[in-house]
Amino acid sequence: MKVGIGRERRDGEKRVAATPETVLQLTALGVDVTVESGAGAASGYSDAAYEKAGAHVAGAFDATTFDVLCHVRPLSPELAATLPAGTITVGLASPASELPTVAALAAAQVTSFALELVPRISRAQSMDALTSQALVAGYRAVLEATIRFPRFFPLYMTAAGTIPPARVLVLGAGVAGLQAIGTAKRLGARVSAYDVRPASADEVTSMGGTFISLDLDAVEGAGGYATELAEDRAVRQRELLAPYVAKADVLITTAAIPGRPAPLLVTREMVAAMPAGSVVVDLAAETGGNVEGVLPGEDQLVPTSAGDGVVTLVGMRDAASAMASDASRLYAKNVANLLALMTTDGQVVPDCADEVVAGACLTSGGEVRHAPTAAALEGKN
Template identity: 75%
Template structure:
């Protein structure tokens, strides 16, 4: 069966869905691998390395003659509609914000797998692209704040006086949040963090940060993710978080609900209440944002009501792509491992009795299988 990897077309995307290492893995499974010329160059993988690993490097891909299509970013609707009926796609799909593509995949009869929908199972760790890319994004978010922040992060004691450390607040203590905590700590900041999941308090403490306790609790939702709060409880959460946000020099938000728009954790009023020179980095900007007024891929300057000056609101866009070599190394391995689960003796056959395969399936046999996305499409 023929597996195809194209060069990513979205502006700014530098990752690739296969590396020479994973090409060799797929070839060993009995699959034929075709990769578009230049697909891995931005991630430091040249065409010759792919050829040496057993792939066929082609200048033009025959989209109508493939069995499996591997990708990083969500497919364009036009490309999705040209895929052959029965084809399989594996990649990040952002279903809540890419509804035209989801509809095109269903209409074309494509079996598509969205890696952000992989259930939180112990045996799913090797295919958990959401976690691997969140690790990269959490690290990068702190660096973006570090570069823009007009002060030092660490404590300095000098003959000219003492410079206090920056106070960093991280909202969301998943993989991205924990990596942000660790990176900010290594840079010398004083770090605190909040997550609606009570179990995350120990994880935050293990990273050397202070857990922010609010008079608001929630249980974990399906798959180990945080459960979406009701409107009343979400409003109460923002009210309780407000003084902690106002006291922070740097705020990093990482909360996401797979397959749904990101929850609003911070209002515009809360942002304007931060001190002049403060930084806000929203990792969820592409899925709507955790911070009201965020714009993905842009910096928004918000006048501070706590003094003369502005608060900088940074909307992260494709954060993991800023570190394409290591991000691709992790992501491509996730993709190859997922494909390997469905492959026997060179034949790719999804087993929908497997809860991991079924949970990650977005479309199959002409319909949208992911219930929240089907609801958004009205199908």
């Protein structure tokens, strides 16, 4: 079977869905791998490295000629509509925000697998792209904050005086949040964190952070994610968080609910109450944002309510792509491991009796197999 790895077309996307390492893994399965020329250049992987690993490198890349098409960002509706029936696609699909593409994939009789939908169970950990990319994003968020924050992160005691450590607050203690906590702590900041899931308290502590309890525990849903709070409790949550936000020098928000808009955790007024020179980095900006008014890919200067300066509000976009080499290394392994699960004797044959395969399947046989996405499409129509 022919597996195609194309160059990503979306602006700002530097990752690639296969590396020379995973080409070796895929060809060992008995499939034929073709990589579009220049696909890995932004991630530091040359055409020569792909050829050495056993891939064909194609200057003219026609996505419609492959049995399996691997990608990073969601396909465009136009490309999805041209794929032959029976084509298999593997990649991030963002089904909640890419409904036209989902509809096109179903109409074209494409069997698509969305890595966001891989079940969070032990045997699927090596295919969990949300986790691998969140690891990169959480680390990057702290770096973005440090270059904008006009002070040191660590405590310094000098002959000229003492510089206190920065106070960092992380909202959301999933993979990205925990990585942000650990990174900020290693830089010497005083770190506190909040998550609506009480079980995350031990994880926050293990990373060197101080857990904030608001007595608003949520029920933990599938995959370890918190269920969305009712509106009245969400309002109360923001009220209880306000004094902690007001004391923070750096605020990093990471809360997300797969397939749903990001929960609003911080209002514009809460940002304005922070000290002058503070920095807010919202990792959920591309899915609506945890911070009111955030814009993905843009920095905004929010005047403080005290009138003594501004707070920098950073809407992260393509966070993992900003560290394209290692992000691609991890992501490509996720893709290759899922393909390996579905490949026997050189043939990619998805077995929907397997809970991992069934869980990751977005469209098949002309139908949308992911119930929430199917319902969203019904509502749109």
